[in-house]
Amino acid sequence: MSDHTATSQTLHxxxxxxxxxxxxxxxxxxxxPTGVNRSNVTVEPPRDPSHGDLATNAAMVLAKQAATNPRELAAKITEKLGSDPDIVEASIAGPGFINMRLSDSAWQQELGAIAALGNDYGKSSMGGGSSVNVEYVSANPTGPMHMGHCRGAVVGDALAALLEFAGHAVTREYYVNDAGGQVDVLARSAFLRYREALGEDIGEIPEGLYPGDYLIPVGAALAKELGDRFTDEPEEEWLPIFRAQAVTAMMDMIKGDLALLGIHHDLFSSEAALQAAGKPEAAEAWLRKHDLVYDGVLEAPKGKAPPEDWEAVELPLFRSTKFGDDQDRPIKKSDGKWTYFGADLAYHMQKAEKADALIDVWGADHAGTVKRIKAAVAALAEGEGKEIPFDVKLVQMVALMRDGEPVKMSKRSGNFITLAEMVEEVGKDVVRFTMLTRKPEAQMEFDFAKVVEASKDNPVFYVQYAHARISSTIRKGAAEGFAPSGDNIALLGQEELALVKQAAQFPRIVEAAAQAREPHRIAFYLYDLAGEFHSYWNMGNDRPEKRFIVAQEADLSAARLFLAAQIGQVIRNGLGLLGVEAVEEM
Known part of the structure; x- marks a missing residue:
């Protein structure tokens, strides 16, 4: 049961x-028998809470190894569990599941554990310090961040925080695609704005160049630094200079946009630097040595007759079919330049040299590349004689809406809503939390009107409101002379302990979310916890004796305020993983 023993000592x-x-x-x-494999033994809440507080499958998964039937083994296990003072009842269900009902004191102790651990409640050592490289965003450095990048940025950042909380050493990486044709287009677009800054009437932006106003200050800066020395020079003279300057300016803009979302990467890796350092050549040599690259001719395009300009050309091909791909893939083009796949393969080999596991967060439009890049990493792992876990998270696009109508245009970019415009309108917390209210592979609508509604249907409001209510209640208690205290938590009844039971799920949810690489599970959990809290609060509206502050009951009020404070602590810890502020008032 190694998956449990690594956890900080919380109830589960x-x-x-x-x-x-x-x-x-x-x-x-x-x-x-001695040394039976217990790795598949679980201890977790049963699906139906009426069956108990915890259930274990121990008898079910170990009976075969013990050469007995599950119910017989379950009887032996429940006999011993029944002698534990924290277990009120241990019973056998169905073919051999064991349900446990815990004592009130067990839940009271967990409430104390939340207070004692504070910001560390829910942290795990499950990762064992193993290093994970999480690459996310990696947008082409050709303009400001937009909604197409936003969701992947938030998912990647929350995943990195989650993995750190679960005990991994995480590197947050951004891969700068600064070696392709798109950065030459950027350089030409910046050159046009440079001439404009020097007083030239450039007219309409020509087709094929980037039209956004965001390049106007780039052109102005270039004009100020370089003067008019390049206005009449041939392209080969100015292109490398303008490309480098424009990419730097775009990356500064992108970093600024990401900072608005609270996102900061540890490492920015340049594709141009990768190629200048000869990494693709080294990767090709390594792969040839392991018979994973060979010179061959690609098959003609399937289906219709090959186009007239198609010709059979010998290219270096990666044996991706060996790893489940449907055809071998070229790592170079016929002109000798690296294909995107060839450069990407070298980049992943570079990442794998420094990390125990790799995670890429990509847009869903890259789905066709997943199989071949996974094949490349599998080849690397096989050649090195080690395991390199590699996961690709595909994130669907977000449809922007306003009161149910699609939103498309932007003043800043010309043809899309920028991330900066989104954050300016609704705020960082709303953007981040909303992006995690669906599984990343599911389609999502982001309605500017709905995401700021003060209603239960708006998850970010519902969770933040729970924390604000708790903060307000504790302030009100202080004004009336009551302070949270754990001295009398034995006074808490079953309705209050139900809140503790929900809060106690947090460490288990953290581990499950980290193992599945799914940070949205934290957002779902927080919504459920907030729901439990609001339900208890509303109970006090109908039954004054159930309010957190009962004027005639000082000890009970102190115990309930202590409960509220710990629910607030768990909400803060969860929101912290999502990069969302736990507000004190709304």
Missing amino acids: SAFAAKVDAVLSALEMEGAL
């Missing part, structure tokens, strides 16, 4: 350890 891990201890005792007694 503590009871997993108790089950583990029972299994060890049964081994000592000979009721279980």
